[in-house]
Amino acid sequence: MDQSNAPQSGQALLFLTDEQLRKGIEAMFFAYRGFTADPDRILSEKSYGRAHHRAIHFIHRSPGTTVNNLLSILGVTKQSLNRVLRTLVEDGLVESNVGATDKRERNLYLTEEGAALERELSDAQRDRMRAAYRAAGPAAVTGFRQVLEAMMDDDMRRQFDALRDTRGRS
Amino acid sequence: MDQSNAPQSGQALLFLTDEQLRKGIEAMFFAYRGFTADPDRILSEKSYGRAHHRAIHFIHRSPGTTVNNLLSILGVTKQSLNRVLRTLVEDGLVESNVGATDKRERNLYLTEEGAALERELSDAQRDRMRAAYRAAGPAAVTGFRQVLEAMMDDDMRRQFDALRDTRGRS
DNA sequence: TTGGAATGTCAACAAGGCTGACGTATCTTC
DNA sequence: GAAGATACGTCAGCCTTGTTGACATTCCAA
Numbered sequence: 001m002d003q004s005n006a007p008q009s010g011q012a013l014l015f016l017t018d019e020q021l022r023k024g025i026e027a028m029f030f031a032y033r034g035f036t037a038d039p040d041r042i043l044s045e046k047s048y049g050r051a052h053h054r055a056i057h058f059i060h061r062s063p064g065t066t067v068n069n070l071l072s073i074l075g076v077t078k079q080s081l082n083r084v085l086r087t088l089v090e091d092g093l094v095e096s097n098v099g100a101t102d103k104r105e106r107n108l109y110l111t112e113e114g115a116a117l118e119r120e121l122s123d124a125q126r127d128r129m130r131a132a133y134r135a136a137g138p139a140a141v142t143g144f145r146q147v148l149e150a151m152m153d154d155d156m157r158r159q160f161d162a163l164r165d166t167r168g169r170s
Numbered sequence: 171m172d173q174s175n176a177p178q179s180g181q182a183l184l185f186l187t188d189e190q191l192r193k194g195i196e197a198m199f200f201a202y203r204g205f206t207a208d209p210d211r212i213l214s215e216k217s218y219g220r221a222h223h224r225a226i227h228f229i230h231r232s233p234g235t236t237v238n239n240l241l242s243i244l245g246v247t248k249q250s251l252n253r254v255l256r257t258l259v260e261d262g263l264v265e266s267n268v269g270a271t272d273k274r275e276r277n278l279y280l281t282e283e284g285a286a287l288e289r290e291l292s293d294a295q296r297d298r299m300r301a302a303y304r305a306a307g308p309a310a311v312t313g314f315r316q317v318l319e320a321m322m323d324d325d326m327r328r329q330f331d332a333l334r335d336t337r338g339r340s
Numbered sequence: 341t342t343g344g345a346a347t348g349t350c351a352a353c354a355a356g357g358c359t360g361a362c363g364t365a366t367c368t369t370c
Numbered sequence: 371g372a373a374g375a376t377a378c379g380t381c382a383g384c385c386t387t388g389t390t391g392a393c394a395t396t397c398c399a400a
Contacts, residue, residue: 014304014311021296022231024303024315025205026333029224030326031318032202033245035195049386054199061192067348075203080388082349104347104396126191132320133194134184136313141184143306143313145194148201150302156200163196221356237378250357252379274366274377 038124046117051076051084053121056110059094060118061163064107066099073159093117208294216287221246221254223291226280229264230288231333234277236269243329263287 039053058073059065067085071078085108088094093114099105110118133141149157209223228243229235237255241248255278258264263284269275280288303311319327 014308016300016303018296021299021303022292024299024311025292025295026330027315027318028202028205030330031321032198034322034326035198037323047385051387068346076387077389078348079350079390083387086349099347102347102397106348122192122195125195126188128321129191129194130186132317133186133191135320136316138184139309140313140316141194143310144317145197146306146310147302147314148197150305151201151298152204153207156204160196160200219355238376246356247358248378249359249380253356256379269377272367272377276378 034128035125038128039121042121042124048087051080052088055081055084055088056093056114056118056121059108060110060115060122063109066105066107068105070108073163075156088114204298205295208298209291212291212294218257221250222258225251225254225258226263226284226288226291229278230280230285230292233279236275236277238275240278258284 036050040050043049043053054074055070058070062069067078067081071081074081085094085096089096091113092111095109095111096106097109099107136144149160152160206220210220213219213223224244225240228240232239237248237251241251244251255264255266259266262281265279265281265284266276267279269277306314319330322330
């Protein structure tokens with residue numbers, strides 16, 4: 001009863017057993033653990049958590065971004081984000097400047113120290129990603145990206161696609 | 171300086187820019203959100219969390235598994251798991267039986283009610299997975315799985331590979 | 341100019357990780 | 371049979387990171 005794989009719009013038919021799908025689900029579970037393992041290790045030494053990593057990543061990605069913007073990318077409440085942001089500002093990793101045109105807004109930037117941590121974290125994560133990409137090969141990478149994109153919610157995919165590189169080239 | 175892509179063991183060389191790798195990292199982040207979104211919705215209505223889902227999933231996957239075994243798969247402490255397991259047993263979703271050969275062990279099974287919730291959760295998750303697989307196509311699925319496996323830690327990959335289907339075929 | 345919307349902050353609570361310590365059966369080994 | 375190891379449960383307390391509620395500030399439009 002789970003095998004109703006009706007063909008769609010002339011596309012090649014894919015027969016997907018529950019077992020295949022479950023294997024995919026479990027692969028996602030275990031892989032995500034690996035994906036976060038290296039940054040987690042670095043962060044725990046500095047008594048930060050994954051939430052700090054995410055904030056740092058996206059501030060690096062889009063310097064000058066506002067709290068609100070970060071909020072919609074991260075998908076958490078502003079109170080949750082604020083706690084993380086506060087510690088990062090207190091510790092001198094993030095700079096929070098009152099907006100020039102709209103004083104309600106805060107524009108967020110990494111300090112030198114923040115940028116250094118960002119580099120350490122993303123180096124570790126990229127190393128693993130690079131190793132995985134190389135082990136799997138270029139065709140696999142394309143497929144990997146396609147499946148991941150198809151797995152996102154529509155609004156997440158929009159966020160994802162909207163993330164252009166706004167940093168100056170180093 | 172980040173472009174040092176020395177070839178390895180005669181393998182085809184893969185040029186991976188930091189930008190490509192970061193896109194992969196972000197894809198992983200957003201996709202995992204989508205991956206957990208549907209079960210999370212269902213669980214929050216029943217005041218359970220992701221931790222309950224994981225326990226239920228792997229008990230379903232390996233009926234009769236022991237607490238210790240579950241512990242090593244999930245990678246959490248027994249105190250953490252115990253809290254979750256206790257509520258599931260209290261609520262009548264999981265049965266915990268003293269081991270037959272080794273009475274120190276507890277063999278874990280889903281009750282009818284537990285199996286019903288498992289079905290609801292995994293149906294939702296499989297639907298999304300199936301849609302993503304179909305949208306991306308069979309070649310992409312293969313690549314997806316290859317990259318995910320390459321991203322795991324060695325011991326996780328062993329856990330992952332060891333997960334055979336021990337349930338009776340339905 | 342004033343009321344509503346947007347932005348961000350403070351406070352308090354809950355879930356679910358963690359460590360540490362301990363109790364109790366139940367093997368296993370000497 | 372005694373001693374130690376193993377499997378499991380539990381209590382206590384901590385931390386991170388989610389949540390909601392209340393509130394101050396700022397902007398904008400009627």
